[in-house]
Amino acid sequence: MKGLLQGRVALVTGGSRGIGYAIAAAYVREGAKVVICGRNELHLQEAVARLQVIGDVFPVVCDVSSISQVEEMVQKAIGRYGTVDILVNNAGISMTFGRVGEIDPRLWARVVQVNLVGTFNSCHAVIPKMLSQASGKIINLKGYGANMPSPRVSAYGASKAAVLAFTRTLAREYRGSGITVNCLSPGVVKTELILNREATPEGRPYLEQFSGFIDVLANPAEKAAQLAVRMASSSTDGVSGREFRVMSKTGLALRLIKWSARRLLKG
Numbered sequence: 434m435k436g437l438l439q440g441r442v443a444l445v446t447g448g449s450r451g452i453g454y455a456i457a458a459a460y461v462r463e464g465a466k467v468v469i470c471g472r473n474e475l476h477l478q479e480a481v482a483r484l485q486v487i488g489d490v491f492p493v494v495c496d497v498s499s500i501s502q503v504e505e506m507v508q509k510a511i512g513r514y515g516t517v518d519i520l521v522n523n524a525g526i527s528m529t530f531g532r533v534g535e536i537d538p539r540l541w542a543r544v545v546q547v548n549l550v551g552t553f554n555s556c557h558a559v560i561p562k563m564l565s566q567a568s569g570k571i572i573n574l575k576g577y578g579a580n581m582p583s584p585r586v587s588a589y590g591a592s593k594a595a596v597l598a599f600t601r602t603l604a605r606e607y608r609g610s611g612i613t614v615n616c617l618s619p620g621v622v623k624t625e626l627i628l629n630r631e632a633t634p635e636g637r638p639y640l641e642q643f644s645g646f647i648d649v650l651a652n653p654a655e656k657a658a659q660l661a662v663r664m665a666s667s668s669t670d671g672v673s674g675r676e677f678r679v680m681s682k683t684g685l686a687l688r689l690i691k692w693s694a695r696r697l698l699k700g
């Protein structure tokens with residue numbers, strides 16, 4: 434049986450682990466040829482060894498915050514598979530939990546450089562090819578802070594809010610061109626991004642409070658991957674500038690209510 438993405442070429446940034454790896458694996462299973470990137474070559478090779486068992490994968494070492502590295506990666510992807518039909522801007526980093534006055538400014542700028550500028554870099558490099566074939570799907574990973582204030586992770590929240598604004602803008606700019614651009618909101622997923630966090634002394638209790646909620650809110654990365662398959666498939670043709678969520682606001686509220694009720698009953 435043919436997969437939903439048979440014959441398509443996908444580029445998944447940050448595909449060596451976490452949500453990006455789950456998306457790459459789901460795409461390969463659906464018949465896509467997949468290029469994955471990351472900075473750590475060893476992690477990339479480990480991911481490729483697992484993915485090659487199910488299909489066609491090509492790793493490229495690339496830091497998405499560098500436009501020259503991203504342009505080179507896209508050229509390698511096109512050289513290998515002839516095109517890029519699907520771009521998933523998944524590579525992202527979080528930050529030390531802390532208020533603006535106490536955070537290292539270089540770290541703040543780095544988060545924006547990877548999450549926002551990295552997303553721009555890949556779009557900039559891929560769009561000419563997508564335009565020439567009058568088709569392409571771009572999926573940008575949203576995150577905490579895009580729709581609400583994000584105290585103590587201000588760079589992360591600001592970068593993800595900007596990714597949402599950028600997605601909507603891009604969707605308008607390329608309306609009618611065959612290129613669609615949407616956001617994927619994966620909810621909370623237990624990955625290194627949220628499990629290995631540091632905090633300033635002031636931020637530590639807030640990080641601990643947040644960590645206590647992770648198990649209540651977490652979804653498996655595979656849920657985000659299933660949604661990413663649907664977003665990349667022909668079932669969403671023509672849909673652009675939208676946000677696709679793994680968990681609705683109502684679903685999130687219900688989970689918190691159930692958790693609070695259980696705690697109350699336990700006394």
Ligand SMILES: NC(=O)c1ccc[n+]([C@@H]2O[C@H](COP(=O)([O-])OP(=O)(O)OC[C@H]3O[C@@H](n4cnc5c(N)ncnc54)[C@H](OP(=O)(O)O)[C@@H]3O)[C@@H](O)[C@H]2O)c1
Binds near residue numbers: 451523577
């Ligand atoms: N986990 C969550 O609960 C959650 C919730 C909402 C949104 N998200 C978003 O989902 C995306 C994936 O997060 P995750 O939780 O799967 O993170 P993760 O487990 O830390 O994985 C991040 C991936 O991105 C790569 N990466 C990081 N910086 C990079 C750079 N500068 N250039 C290229 N690759 C880079 C990493 O590889 P290297 O380190 O080798 O470069 C790795 O493959 C992020 O955009 C994140 O903001 C996550």
